[in-house]
Ligand SMILES: O=P(O)(O)OC[C@H]1O[C@H](OP(=O)(O)OP(=O)(O)O)[C@H](O)[C@@H]1O
Ligand SMILES: O=c1cc[nH]c(=O)[nH]1
């Protein structure tokens with residue numbers, strides 16, 4: 001069974017409060033999502049492999065550690081996932097970025113895939129799929145499936161807010177994929193929105209409402 005990591009560092013909780021607040025405007029919302037994504041990336045990269053090299057400090061020769069060059073791919077689920085890419089990339093600048101285009105049909109709540117483009121060396125990379133909201137889980141399950149079909153073997157899913165239903169759906173369909181979230185909320189409402197959540201992440205990021 002995959003692990004659910006709730007990254008509830010005080011800085012993340014503080015920023016998430018203003019992300020949730022309906023009085024927060026588009027510019028500040030975007031900046032806060034970017035900042036929280038960077039803070040979460042710090043935790044999601046905790047298990048990155050290291051290797052020891054020899055260097056010379058001004059004082060003496062020393063053995064010291066560097067990242068052992070694991071290839072990473074960041075894949076936002078369009079549109080809202082785009083708001084998290086730059087925040088993660090600040091910490092992993094060598095990562096390549098793929099895209100999965102999905103929208104949730106407002107009536108059936110099932111995901112409709114309209115675009116996919118991944119780095120050519122899919123099989124050699126570890127992937128971090130990013131999307132602010134894990135609601136019914138349909139979009140995440142579908143995006144993970146699309147990456148696996150194209151050869152991805154090691155995938156993590158990162159969101160800002162998850163619902164218990166979404167976590168269950170991902171764990172059932174993809175027990176090998178760990179989920180990283182800043183908050184686990186209470187439930188979904190009848191329209192499939194997370195309660196209390198933050199509303200429509202795509203609309204709030206891009207000012208489309
Ligand atoms: O877990 P689910 O029930 O699938 O819902 C979550 C999805 O809904 C939102 O996208 P939306 O469909 O609103 O598309 P958008 O990002 O283009 O606004 C969100 O960004 C997720 O991708
Ligand atoms: O609460 C939700 C659920 C799905 N998509 C969103 O943007 N927000």
Ligand SMILES: [Mg+2]
Pocket residue numbers: 080200201202203
């Ligand atoms: Mg949306």
